[in-house]
Amino acid sequence: MKRLIAATLVAAMGVSLLTGCGVSNKSHDNTQVGTTENSSDKAKNKEVKMHVWCSKDDVDITTQMIESFKEANKGTDFNIIIEESEDSDARDNILSNVHNGADVFPIADDQITSMVAGGALYEIEDVDAVKKANDESAVEAATIDGKLYGYPLTADNGYFMYYNKNYFSDSDVATLDGMLDIAGANGKYLTMDWSSGWYLYSFFGNTGLDFGVNDDGVTNHCNWNAIITDIKGVDIAQAMLDIAAKPGFKNCVQDDFIAGVQDGSIIAGVSGCWNAAKIKELWGDDYGAVKLPTYTCAGQQIQMSSFKGYKYMAVNAYTKYPEWANKLAQWFTNEDNQKLRFEMKNVGPANKAAAADDAVKKVPAIMAVMDQAQYGKLQRVGNSYWDAATEFGEKMAAGNPDNTDLQEIMDNLVAGITQSVAE
Structure with missing residues (x-):
């Protein structure tokens, strides 16, 4: 139910209050x-x-x-x-x-x-x-x-990397490995939410693997379990396990990210513009934001991708x-x-003239999300993606505690992502 809230009124009649109905x-x-x-x-x-x-x-x-x-x-x-x-x-x-x-x-x-x-x-x-x-x-x-x-x-519905300038230089934020090493050396954390498929996509988007919604607008196609591509599905799974094992990494949801920034335990994290004002308040002049870094996968540096939106x-x-x-x-x-x-x-x-204003260019979060957009993809996914991605992401964040074969994990992920509504 939506609450009517006294909005704007008949111009010739002055203010009247509307309440009650949904x-x-x-x-x-x-x-x-x-x-x-x-x-x-x-x-x-x-x-x-x-x-x-x-x-x-x-x-x-x-x-x-x-x-x-x-x-x-x-x-x-x-x-x-x-x-x-x-x-x-x-x-x-x-x-x-x-x-x-x-x-x-x-x-x-x-x-x-x-x-x-x-x-x-x-x-x-x-x-x-x-x-x-x-x-x-x-x-x-x-x-x-x-x-x-x-x-x-x-034009800012996306995510990027926040970082505390007191710990990271401009060159430090180029690679995820470098940032994690700095966080770990300082007894601090870099965070990301691996329970959300929205953020998890960042590891797959620039690898050459295929994913998206089918023409029916309901089911998905996905080959994230591929074994004959340059970057294989198991390569990404192993890269994520390597990240999760680093002492400077912490998997957490957005509320915990802000709580960690507040108590000083978190010095970097993947999030969006909705947290910019709070980060600015907490870090002050040390508040920085930049496109997502590269991460190590199959011996290569892969630019992290993102979902983007408007x-x-x-x-x-x-x-x-x-x-x-x-x-x-x-x-x-x-x-x-x-x-x-x-x-x-x-x-x-989204207006070009408004976006070109000098005041907009001085906001690190907005500049970061716009820079990241070149590596992003519009979110067009069927519903079966979300639960499958959550199960996979949480398993990776936990370090694959059952030691399940990585190819089996990737096969199960793709089966979940591509399942039909009736399954």
């Missing part, structure tokens, strides 16, 4: 997409009532942007209602009841395909303008069959006011508001 109980009174009856031209000088979803942490900035939108579009009475909803829930909430979903809402790129398949997203018409203003990869990630379905909002403002295909909803989504993602989002939330802009 998304599943409210009605937007939407009708068929794009009908003349529902054109925003017909609604000119009448009340335009729209719903916007945003996360709890984004309520203040969303409210501010809506107020400036109303100011820029005087002459129309807007009743724009904000509802708290986590970005990660957008797909499920929209597809479960698209007619009563928000008119405008944020989504991550990996949600777009299924939402388009479900007929839930409004196709963006002014594609050339969006392409001109925004990061090319961000536009491509929201494009399906040549059609664009989201206005790029952020966020967008999308428009409900069944909005009652498609023109106004698109204008609002554009407003949320224009240059000025992406700069504002950076200033208030410290997130990386």
Whole structure:
């Protein structure tokens, strides 16, 4: 259930407080997409009532942007209602009841395909303008069959290496072995979450091995157990066991990473921009961030890869006011508001002009995630990947305590990743 929170109000009527009902109980009174009856031209000088979803942490900035939108579009009475909803829930909430979903809402790129398949997203018409203003990869990630379905909002949904400059020089952070040796020599830790397939992908992405979702959008293909490739699956498994055996390595989840930074036991770790403000607070001038390092595998230095991603403002295909909803989504993602989002939330802009701002270039975390993106891949995976990756990662982090044959481990991993839904 999403909580209505007093958002923005009918401009001519002042502030009114809306409370109580959730998304599943409210009605937007939407009708068929794009009908003349529902054109925003017909609604000119009448009340335009729209719903916007945003996360709890984004309520203040969303409210501010809506107020400036109303100011820029005087002459129309807007009743724009904000509802708290986590970005990660957008797909499920929209597809479960698209007619009563928000008119405008944020989504991550990996949600777009299924939402388009479900007929839930409004196709963006002014594609050339969006392409001109925004990061090319961000536009491509929201494009399906040549059609664009989201206005790029952020370009920082990825991970990289945080490090404490009091312990590491710029050259030290080039290799994982070097960083682990420094951490161990100081009785400290470098951390990574091997229980998460999101981070685990970093060991496989630049090895020449194959992995991805099939055309059905549900099952995966994967050859991480390959034995005739330059880098074999068992080579990666052995490399991870070697890393896990180093005294400077610690496998831990994100909350434990921050706790370790706080108590001084952790001096480096793989994470994302969402922790930048806290790391800056704890390490101060010693806070550093850089692309992921190389790691040793089969006698080679392999650049660690990553999943990368983008966020967008999308428009409900069944909005009652498609023109106004698109204008609002554009407003949320224009240059000025992406700069504002950076200033208030410290997130990386997808807008090219905003990303080129000197203030953005001074944030190590944003520069690191953008640098890492060249070694990244969009997250397009079927659900069977996650549990299989977790089981494998935790076994490697524990040092393969049962001494299971590595080829058997890799065969089991691939079998889990590629299994069908029915299995």
